[in-house]
Amino acid sequence: MGAAGKPVLVKAPGKLNVFMRVGQLQEDGYHDVATAYQAVSLCEEVKASPASDFSVSFEGPIDVNGLELDGSNIAIKAARLLARTVDYRGGVRLEITKRVPIAGGMGGGSADAAATLVACDALWGLGLSREDLHAIAARLGADVPFALMGGTAVGTGRGDELSPALAKGSFHWVLVLADYGLSTPRVYRELDQHRERNAADLSPAVVAPQVDADVLQALRAGDPHMLAESLHNDLQAASLHLAPALAGVLELGERNGALAGIVSGSGPTIAFLAADLDSAISLQIALSAARLNVTRVTGPVQGARVLHD
Structure with missing residues (x-):
């Protein structure tokens, strides 16, 4: 050593x-x-x-x-x-x-x-x-x-x-960053309560969930339209319940040309998927004009790595 x-x-x-x-x-x-x-x-x-x-x-x-x-x-x-x-x-x-x-x-x-x-x-x-x-x-x-x-x-x-x-090409995302955080354990607790409250209407949660095949197919094809159709987050309902203002942000993004929007993980960051770079830029401008804190990113990128001078 x-x-x-x-x-x-x-x-x-x-x-x-x-x-x-x-x-x-x-x-x-x-x-x-x-x-x-x-x-x-x-x-x-x-x-x-x-x-x-x-x-x-x-x-x-x-x-x-x-x-x-x-x-x-x-x-x-x-x-x-x-x-x-x-x-x-x-x-x-x-x-x-x-x-x-x-x-x-x-x-x-x-x-x-x-x-x-x-x-x-x-x-x-x-x-x-x-x-x-x-x-x-x-x-x-x-x-x-x-x-x-x-x-x-x-x-x-x-x-x-x-x-x-496998993921082909690059996906363009516009992120709306909140000026507050959401605690992950709290969002999970809210999800459990949401499931109890709505047990009559929701199909019961499985023990060992799986990723839908159409998500993997969309990533493999590098097709943002296909991926937009299959974006899904079970925690989203819980995050929206704890931070109701996020619902308006989702609607605003979709009205301004996002293919789809999703709460990332336990939130409150919202990720909007754009069709291409130009759409991402115009969406970023529209959301910034609404005084939201917005940043534009692409994915996928490499994991943790040493930066050499």
Whole structure:
């Protein structure tokens, strides 16, 4: 194992769930899910520098004031878990540039954790395989392995059992970012309550959900019109119940030329799928004119990787 070298800069992508089905509540309080992830071009950057202890600081275009800077932060957890796993005795100073919304359903914290694993592996000269890093990532949270892998993938189990999915070309998305977050556990609780309240009208949730074949076919064909028809998120009803204003945003996007809109993950970020670059730009302009915080991204993109000077 090498001594810590010069600082390492790593980029890791945020994600959209283009399909999300949530299984029934299990006795341990968790749900199995079936999701199709797409890594998009809104990325976190983590700079790792040699240090004797573990610390993290944040900057970036989004408000980072509410973020924990102690051992409860997922990036510090990732660094410490890696150090424990390989018996590394030093520490690391992490400087994170945040661009992915906090508690926005886009896996920003998971991207930070994945980038930290890759950065510390390089900084500490560990030379771990992707499989080793993936196993450590899975212990940190369901979305962390995907931020490591990137591209397009199907996630089952808790979302961390990944298999790559073929995707052709590039998809154009316009994201509406909220100035507030939604807690993932709270959204899941709301989903369970929604299912209880509407048990008479809803078909019962299955234990082990699966991703619909037409989603995978649309991704494989690189066809945004086909993908728009098959976008689905079981958590969307719960997110809309907790943040009713999102319904108006969805309608506005679809009125202004989006092929379809979807709440990403547990929300509140809304992702609109556009037919092509021109449509994405005109949708971005229309939503910005409505004073919404909008950004345009493409997917799929690579997972966590070292940026070389």
